[in-house]
Amino acid sequence: MAQIELDNIQRIFQLGDSEVHALQDVQLRIDAGEYVSVMGPSGSGKSTLLNLLGLLDRPNDGHYRLEGRDVTTLSGDEQARVRRERIGFVFQSFHLVPRLSAEENIALPLLLAGISPHDRKARVAQALNDFGLAKRGDHRPDQLSGGQRQRVAIARATIMQPAMLLADEPTGNLDRATGEEVTQLLEALNGRGVTLIVVTHDPHMGERAHRQIRMEDGRIESDSQRPAP
Amino acid sequence: MMRSRDILGFATRAATAYPMRTGLMMLAMAIGVAAVVLLTALGDGARRYVVREFSALGSSLIIVLPGRTETGGVGAGSFVTNTPRDLTVDDAAALLRAGSVTRVAPLVLGNSEIAYAGKLREVMVIGTTPAFADIRNYTVAQGRFLPEEDWRRGSAVAVIGATLHKELFGAEPALGNMIRVGDRRYRVIGILAASGSGLGMNADELVIVPVAAAQALFNASSLFRIFAEARSRDAVPGAKTQILDILKTRHDGEEDVTLITQDAVLGTFDRILGALTLAVAGIAAISLAVAGILVMNVMLVAITQRTSEIGLLKALGATGSIIRLVFLTEAALLSIAGALAGLLLGHLGAWGLRLMFPVLPAYPPDWAVFAGLGTAIVTGVLFGVMPARHAATLDAVDALSKR
Numbered sequence: 277m278a279q280i281e282l283d284n285i286q287r288i289f290q291l292g293d294s295e296v297h298a299l300q301d302v303q304l305r306i307d308a309g310e311y312v313s314v315m316g317p318s319g320s321g322k323s324t325l326l327n328l329l330g331l332l333d334r335p336n337d338g339h340y341r342l343e344g345r346d347v348t349t350l351s352g353d354e355q356a357r358v359r360r361e362r363i364g365f366v367f368q369s370f371h372l373v374p375r376l377s378a379e380e381n382i383a384l385p386l387l388l389a390g391i392s393p394h395d396r397k398a399r400v401a402q403a404l405n406d407f408g409l410a411k412r413g414d415h416r417p418d419q420l421s422g423g424q425r426q427r428v429a430i431a432r433a434t435i436m437q438p439a440m441l442l443a444d445e446p447t448g449n450l451d452r453a454t455g456e457e458v459t460q461l462l463e464a465l466n467g468r469g470v471t472l473i474v475v476t477h478d479p480h481m482g483e484r485a486h487r488q489i490r491m492e493d494g495r496i497e498s499d500s501q502r503p504a505p
Numbered sequence: 506m507m508r509s510r511d512i513l514g515f516a517t518r519a520a521t522a523y524p525m526r527t528g529l530m531m532l533a534m535a536i537g538v539a540a541v542v543l544l545t546a547l548g549d550g551a552r553r554y555v556v557r558e559f560s561a562l563g564s565s566l567i568i569v570l571p572g573r574t575e576t577g578g579v580g581a582g583s584f585v586t587n588t589p590r591d592l593t594v595d596d597a598a599a600l601l602r603a604g605s606v607t608r609v610a611p612l613v614l615g616n617s618e619i620a621y622a623g624k625l626r627e628v629m630v631i632g633t634t635p636a637f638a639d640i641r642n643y644t645v646a647q648g649r650f651l652p653e654e655d656w657r658r659g660s661a662v663a664v665i666g667a668t669l670h671k672e673l674f675g676a677e678p679a680l681g682n683m684i685r686v687g688d689r690r691y692r693v694i695g696i697l698a699a700s701g702s703g704l705g706m707n708a709d710e711l712v713i714v715p716v717a718a719a720q721a722l723f724n725a726s727s728l729f730r731i732f733a734e735a736r737s738r739d740a741v742p743g744a745k746t747q748i749l750d751i752l753k754t755r756h757d758g759e760e761d762v763t764l765i766t767q768d769a770v771l772g773t774f775d776r777i778l779g780a781l782t783l784a785v786a787g788i789a790a791i792s793l794a795v796a797g798i799l800v801m802n803v804m805l806v807a808i809t810q811r812t813s814e815i816g817l818l819k820a821l822g823a824t825g826s827i828i829r830l831v832f833l834t835e836a837a838l839l840s841i842a843g844a845l846a847g848l849l850l851g852h853l854g855a856w857g858l859r860l861m862f863p864v865l866p867a868y869p870p871d872w873a874v875f876a877g878l879g880t881a882i883v884t885g886v887l888f889g890v891m892p893a894r895h896a897a898t899l900d901a902v903d904a905l906s907k908r
Contacts, residue, residue, distance in 0.1 A: 332820060332901040353824045360822020371817045371905065375522035385821045387511045432821075 277344050279439065279471055280306040280329065285338035287324050287494075298324040299335070300494040306473070308439065311466045313485035314475045321494040322475045323444060329473065330363050330442045331355045343439065360389055364433030364470075366462070368445035370425045372417040378428045379404065379413040385436045403431040407461070423454035430461060440471035447481060459484065507827050516834035520842075523807070527839060530803045534843025534881055535850055537793035541877035542851025542869045544789045546858065548782030550867035555778060557866075559771045565738050566640060567745060568765040569600075569731040569752070590756045591727030594656050594716060599755060600733050603747035608734040610637035611656065613719040617687040619712060621673045628669065630686060630712045632659075632719020640732050643708060648680045648695035651715055659717025663691035667699035668709035686712055687722050741766055786873050790880055796843070797884030804836050804892035808899075815896050816904025825897035832893035833886065840885020844878050851877075 287299035298321045306312055314322045327333040328340065331347060340348045347358060365371075372381045379400050386396045404410050407427045417425055426446065433441055443462060447455030459481055466472040476482050490498045520527050571592045597611035613632035618625060637643075638650045650664055663684060670679050679693045691714060700708045720726060735744035745764050753760050808815065818828060851869060858867040 327902050330820065332905070353826070356819070356822050356824040358822075359820065365820045367905070371813060371820075373814055373817070375518060380518075384818075387515065388507050388818070388821055388823050388827065390506045390508050390511075392508075393511075436822075 278305040279308040279310075279343055280304065281339075281341040282328075283339045283341075285328065285335045285340065287321070287328065287333070288336050297494045299328070302338070302494075302496060304489075304496065304499075306471060308471055309466070309469050310471055311463070311486045312471075312473045312489060313482040313487070314473065314489045314491060315477070315479070315482040316491035316497070320491040322491045324494075325491065326442050326444055326473065326475050329440075330365060331359050360385060361436060362439045364436070364438040364441045366426070366430055366433050366441060366443040366446045368448040370417070370422075370429045370449070372425055372428060372432075374417055377414045377416055378409060378420065378424075381417070381428055382432045382435055384432060389436065399435060403435055407431045421454075422450050423457055426450060426454075426458050427461065430458070430465075434465060434470070438470065440473060441465060443472070443474045445476055446474065447476070447478065455481075507823075507830075512827075512830055512834055513838075516831055516838055519807075519811075519831075519835050520838050526803055526807065530800060530839050531843035531846055533796040533799045534793075534840055534885065535847035537789070537796040538844045538847025538877045538881050539850035539854060540789040540792050541786055541873055541880075542848060543854040543858070544785040545782055545873035545877075546851070546855035546867040546869035547865075548778065548785045549870045549873070550858070550865040552775065552778035552782060553866045553868075554864060555774050556771060559767060559774065565735040565741055565744075566767045567606075567733045567735060567741065567748060569733065569748060570763040570765065571727070571761070573761050573763055590759070590761055592731055592752075592762065593726065593728060594720075596752060596755055597728065597731045598656060599751050600731065600748055603733075603744060603751060605736050605740040605744035605747055606733050607736050608636040608640055608732075610634050610640055610732040611716050611728045612637070612730040612732060613716055613723065613725065614729040615719065615723040615725075617712075617722065618685075619669070619673070620685040621682065624673055626672065628686070628712050629710065630714060630719055630722065632714050632716040632722070634716055636734075637713070637732065640734050641708070643700070644698040645695045646698040648693070650695050651713065652694075654715065656715075657717050659715040659719075659721060661689065661691045661718060662694045662715065664695035664697060664713040665693060666697050666707070666709040666711045668707075669712065670696045684712075686714070689718070689722055691718070741768070782870070782873075786876065790877075793877070793880045793884055796881070797888040800836055800840060800885045801888035801892060803839075804832060804889055805895070807835075808832065808892055808896045812899065812904045812907040815899050816901050816907065819899075819901035820905060829893045829897040832896050833889050836889025836893065837882065837886045840882050840889075843885070844881035847881065848874065848878060 282302050282304040285299050285302040289296045289298055302325065314325060316322050324333065328335060335348060339346055342358065342362065347355065350358065373384070382403055383396050383400050386399060404413050407430065409424065409427060409431065412420060412424060417428070420428065441462065446462065447458055450458060462472055462474070463484070474481065474485060482488055486502050488500050488502070489496055569592065594611050597609050600606055600609045610633050615630050617628060617630050619628040633651070634656055635651045635653050638645070643650070645664070646667065651662065652660065654660060663686065665679070673679070673684070679696060682693050683690050684693055697708055714722070733744065733748060735741045745766070748764060749760060749762070752762050815828060855867050855869055858865065
């Protein structure tokens with residue numbers, strides 16, 4: 277059984293009078309621990325696919341089984357719980373809460389899950405260490421560099437030890453060197469067993485993934501496995 | 506599920522992160538609550554002031570009026586006559602026999618002209634007995650009050666009020682001089698101390714003469730009122746019964762007088778001013794409703810500003826109810842803080858009021874304080890519900906794409 281199973285997924289947006297098929301008949305199997313890049317031109321449906329995988333969006337038709345469980349029929353609150361416990365998001369624009377310190381931003385998922393302040397403190401301290409942010413814990417996002425911000429965001433995405441990381445253009449707002457640093461960080465996490473799915477425009481980054489999916493007009497055009505190194 | 510302490514902490518951080526917005530909203534709430542506190546303090550202060558002034562007049566006072574204002578059953582007397590008998594000086598004198606009555610003062614009242622050395626003015630004349638000064642707490646500044654004498658004799662002497670004294674005599678000594686009232690002449694034997702305006706009649710502009718003198722002046726044998734003072738406040742009901750009994754016997758068994766006690770008058774004033782305070786509080790409460798609408802607006806703006814944050818919270822696994830709770834808590838916090846600030850402001854204002862007008866006991870009543878605080882918090886939360894629900898139903902994907 278694959279970790280992610282998508283069957284006949286349809287996603288249709290109503291734009292005025294016209295319907296836009298953002299996803300058409302998408303079939304996809306992703307195993308636990310895979311490293312997948314999703315590429316394609318703008319409007320090809322790759323972001324919609326990522327939102328769907330992250331349970332931020334629901335398909336109009338089809339089934340999504342996550343770890344064997346059909347999550348398309350779950351209630352909003354149950355989906356929130358799955359997001360909280362199994363899924364980590366990394367965004368292009370980091371999405372840090374500007375008034376909160378790096379520590380507090382990282383602690384947000386723990387806060388939402390109702391983890392006790394004591395446990396929170398220990399886990400956040402560990403995460404700050406792991407991501408080289410030990411001295412930046414009390415800095416607000418506007419006092420951090422772009423790379424540090426994205427590291428805070430990744431620390432936040434992984435603090436609940438999710439089964440998969442969904443990254444939407446994670447290096448889009450970073451310079452080349454910092455982007456490389458962040459990519460290596462994500463790959464290191466993948467190396468420890470977390471499924472990594474990256475949506476990107478950047479062919480260089482896309483080619484680093486072991487498995488590359490190309491999308492066009494809401495369909496999966498190609499799905500190629502790079503031979504294991 | 507998120508811990509309530511964490512929700513509170515998160516909402517507090519959100520509220521304090523935007524000091525301008527938070528400050529303005531608290532100010533609106535504070536002004537509303539302060540208005541309630543201050544205005545009710547004013548209203549209730551006025552009520553207490555009036556009640557106190559009345560009590561100072563002597564709460565054991567019983568005023569006897571001729572004529573009945575209450576409907577009664579058919580008594581033996583009602584077959585004899587329907588026209589009420591006048592009150593007479595003898596009636597008043599008879600009241601002194603009542604065991605619970607300590608002082609009695611008959612009262613004749615009329616308007617006349619007063620003249621001295623070519624100066625002339627209209628004046629209110631009271632004919633009464635020496636006890637009246639004690640009953641009304643008049644103090645004599647110069648000379649003395651009316652002499653003790655036979656109530657039917659009426660010597661030609663007068664006591665005048667302070668204003669009258671100043672207007673007629675100026676700096677001249679008044680004692681011993683003759684004034685003309687109507688077509689009669691009286692010797693001034695006393696001048697009342699200035700007392701400011703009393704209730705009903707201004708003692709500073711009165712001429713007081715013996716009751717018989719006034720009756721002669723106005724050519725009347727009846728009395729306007731009889732003032733009687735009971736031994737104490739508790740003796741008032743007993744004194745009333747005794748007065749009624751005596752007058753009934755004297756009036757052929759007919760109960761044709763009305764008794765007014767200070768308590769009844771006091772109660773009326775108390776009710777009127779209490780209602781006034783309530784009305785003022787109601788008007789002030791409107792400003793709280795306005796503040797509530799402001800809370801709603803500010804929260805809606807806050808949600809627009811923080812749309813991407815709401816999207817993020819959803820992505821991190823916050824349920825709709827958590828987001829609703831977070832924003833509702835924020836609205837409630839702002840309302841409570843504003844209400845408390847308003848309470849402080851209102852008490853400060855009331856304190857200033859007391860400092861400026863020491864006679865006015867301007868303390869806000871407890872009910873107004875609780876009602877003001879309660880209304881503020883309830884409106885704040887109530888008007889916070891709609892924005893919070895709006896935040897909870899935002900679409901996560903759309904919210905995340907907002908910058």
